Amino acid sequence: MTIWTCATCAVEHPDTEQPPASCAICTDERQWVPASGQRWVTRDGLEAEGYRIVVRGLEPDLFAIETDHELGIGQRGLLVRTPAGNVLWEPPGFIDEYGIREVEELGGVAAVTASHPHLTGSSIQWSHAFGGAPVYVAEADARWIQRPDPAIRLWSSFAEPVPGVELVQLGGHFPGSCVARWAAGAGGRGVLLTGDTLMVGADLASVAVMRSFPNYIPLPERIVRRILDAVQPLEYDRIYSAFRCIEADAPAIVSRGLERYIRWLRGDESED
Numbered sequence: 001m002t003i004w005t006c007a008t009c010a011v012e013h014p015d016t017e018q019p020p021a022s023c024a025i026c027t028d029e030r031q032w033v034p035a036s037g038q039r040w041v042t043r044d045g046l047e048a049e050g051y052r053i054v055v056r057g058l059e060p061d062l063f064a065i066e067t068d069h070e071l072g073i074g075q076r077g078l079l080v081r082t083p084a085g086n087v088l089w090e091p092p093g094f095i096d097e098y099g100i101r102e103v104e105e106l107g108g109v110a111a112v113t114a115s116h117p118h119l120t121g122s123s124i125q126w127s128h129a130f131g132g133a134p135v136y137v138a139e140a141d142a143r144w145i146q147r148p149d150p151a152i153r154l155w156s157s158f159a160e161p162v163p164g165v166e167l168v169q170l171g172g173h174f175p176g177s178c179v180a181r182w183a184a185g186a187g188g189r190g191v192l193l194t195g196d197t198l199m200v201g202a203d204l205a206s207v208a209v210m211r212s213f214p215n216y217i218p219l220p221e222r223i224v225r226r227i228l229d230a231v232q233p234l235e236y237d238r239i240y241s242a243f244r245c246i247e248a249d250a251p252a253i254v255s256r257g258l259e260r261y262i263r264w265l266r267g268d269e270s271e272d
């Protein structure tokens with residue numbers, strides 16, 4: 001049996017002899033299937049192609065877990081180290097012995113989670129490598145689980161996989177889209193891991209929310225407002241989104257970015 005991983009979204013699928021006919025994540029209107037068609041990869045195949053896990057420090061107690069050779073949409077996993085155990089956020093769609101050893105040296109994995117179904121990667125393989133660590137999935141997105149497993153724990157609204165790391169459901173991109181707040185991050189000022197829930201702009205001075213980023217489907221005002229209202233009470237200073245980081249003063253940037261988004265939705269901005 002083989003674990004099949006979609007080459008486009010890097011989400012793992014169940015052990016079956018033949019690969020699935022299609023990837024439900026990629027045939028959804030929020031994603032895409034390449035013009036060349038659906039392609040599947042396996043851990044052995046990727047290893048033979050030279051893929052490997054790379055671990056690097058981002059700030060004290062926060063590490064990027066990435067693949068050398070881009071996989072899926074090229075996202076990075078994040079490992080948050082806490083005295084009560086580590087949280088693995090949005091692991092890559094690949095795992096190898098080197099990565100397991102490196103993460104073991106950093107204290108292992110107490111919980112695995114992600115902002116939404118696109119970025120779950122090889123969550124179950126990572127969980128199994130660390131004693132079946134619980135994999136937190138928002139109940140609102142349970143229908144997108146591609147590889148069911150006893151390690152999966154459904155949650156709703158709020159969860160605290162380990163003390164000091166809180167999951168807060170904001171919705172938007174997916175109904176269960178969430179952020180993780182790491183209270184001790186950024187020197188104690190607080191960090192939000194946002195994945196695709198709040199996307200940091202290329203200018204590193206703005207954020208946006210979308211139903212689909214690759215297919216340019218916006219969100220309605222009431223949902224943007226709900227996200228803004230839910231994120232405003234959270235204490236944090238820094239954001240790590242799926243690809244980029246806002247180092248400081250992130251709450252003001254989130255408020256400005258989402259208020260601007262609402263003004264454009266309402267037609268209150270000038271076109272010049």
Ligand SMILES: [Zn+2]
Nearest residue numbers: 006009023026
């Ligand atoms: Zn896919």
Ligand SMILES: [Zn+2]
Nearest residue numbers: 116118173196
């Ligand atoms: Zn996404």
